[in-house]
Amino acid sequence: xxxxxxxxxxxxxxxxxxxxxxxxxxxxxxxxxxxxxxxxxxxxxxxxxxxxxxxxxxxxxxxxxxxxxxxxxxxxxxxxxxxxxxxxxxxxxxxxxxxxxxxxxxxxxxxxxxxxxxxxxxxxxxxxxxxxxxxxxxxxxxxxxxxxxxxxxxxxxxxxxxxxxxxxxxxxxxxxxxxxxxxxxxxxxxxxxxxxxxxxxxxxxxxxxxxxxxxxxxxxxxxxxxxxxxxxxxxxxxxxxxxxxxxxxxxxxxxxxxxxxxxxxxxxxxxxxxxxxxxxxx
DNA sequence: CGATGCCCCTGAGAGC
DNA sequence: TGCTCTCAGGGGCATC
Numbered sequence: 001x002x003x004x005x006x007x008x009x010x011x012x013x014x015x016x017x018x019x020x021x022x023x024x025x026x027x028x029x030x031x032x033x034x035x036x037x038x039x040x041x042x043x044x045x046x047x048x049x050x051x052x053x054x055x056x057x058x059x060x061x062x063x064x065x066x067x068x069x070x071x072x073x074x075x076x077x078x079x080x081x082x083x084x085x086x087x088x089x090x091x092x093x094x095x096x097x098x099x100x101x102x103x104x105x106x107x108x109x110x111x112x113x114x115x116x117x118x119x120x121x122x123x124x125x126x127x128x129x130x131x132x133x134x135x136x137x138x139x140x141x142x143x144x145x146x147x148x149x150x151x152x153x154x155x156x157x158x159x160x161x162x163x164x165x166x167x168x169x170x171x172x173x174x175x176x177x178x179x180x181x182x183x184x185x186x187x188x189x190x191x192x193x194x195x196x197x198x199x200x201x202x203x204x205x206x207x208x209x210x211x212x213x214x215x216x217x218x219x220x221x222x223x224x225x226x227x228x229x230x231x232x233x234x235x236x237x238x239x240x241x242x243x244x245x246x247x248x249x250x251x252x253x254x255x256x257x258x259x260x261x262x263x264x265x266x267x268x269x270x271x272x273x274x275x276x277x278x279x280x281x282x
Numbered sequence: 283c284g285a286t287g288c289c290c291c292t293g294a295g296a297g298c
Numbered sequence: 299t300g301c302t303c304t305c306a307g308g309g310g311c312a313t314c
Contacts, residue, residue, distance in 0.1 A: 002307060002308085003307055003308090006307070034290070034291090034308090034309090058307095058308075073308075073309090074307090074308080075291095075307095075308050075309085076291090076292095076306070076307060076308050076309095077291090077292080077293090077306090077307090077308090078308090100292085117291095118291075118292050118293065119290085119291045119292050119293080119306090119308090120290080120291055120292080121290070121291070121308050121309075122308080161283095162283090162284090163283070163284065164283080164284055164285085165284090165285090168284090168285085171309095173309085180307055180308075181306095181307060181308090182307060183307090226307095227307075229306080229307065249307095268286090269285085270285075270286085271285095271286075271287070271288085272306095272307095273305085273306090284314105285313105285314090286312105286313085286314085287311100287312090287313085287314105288310105288311085288312085288313100289309100289310080289311075289312100290308100290309090290310090290311105292306100293305105293306090294304105294305090294306090295303100295304090295305090296302100296303085296304085296305100297301105297302090297303085297304105298300105298301085298302085298303105
């Protein structure tokens, strides 16, 4: 579920509750998510102080004062809660202590942090901080799309020689890190590029447009607190609002929001739905 | 190399 | 109410 803007929203929401805080009473409720939890996970977290909370791609990295970093990937349904509330989140929090709450802890200020993940596609690890960027999860990642390392020259080079369609290529975290299915669709629409175009065939001008589109859509989504995909009858805050700004995602059959008589269509690429306007994305 | 299908897992919503 | 089917923001693997 969560792409870069949602993960960043979670990071910002957790920061006031966790930065500088010591972790206590860590409880792990099952031995694994997607992968087994680290050895003696609870014991290693307990007593550690969180120095800073960082996001890299779709990962959260909590740097601890003992030389290790607590790394979390939210998968599709991973959610943190703070005292049962969403951390400024994009979605209704999972119920505290619910059957999918796999980890909980308290801070030295007495706040309760929970992590739940119904589908268990998420995962966690403790990695020596000095080796973070050499770890297999991070070593091959492409640049942060909101950083200086992501630009037309870099993307053009990453696309060079690739005959794969540009939509699937954008989802390749080695090309650019943090873009997922929603924002790939939205960025391609904004750049008016067909998702079927082979990445390597895009002109420099179109790659430049794509870079700007990716940056803009991610920045706007972060500003809106991410995207909330389902509506909850009793949702009382904590939701993102960017879903109201989708041009194409989830809008199959609706008129093209651009200056075009076309209709938004859906088809499947790399096993995921692509939404686009065949009328103006060429 | 690239596209496709399937896998991990659970839940929500649609349609009957 | 309940059944079946499809789909879901993640990523990885095997196969053709």
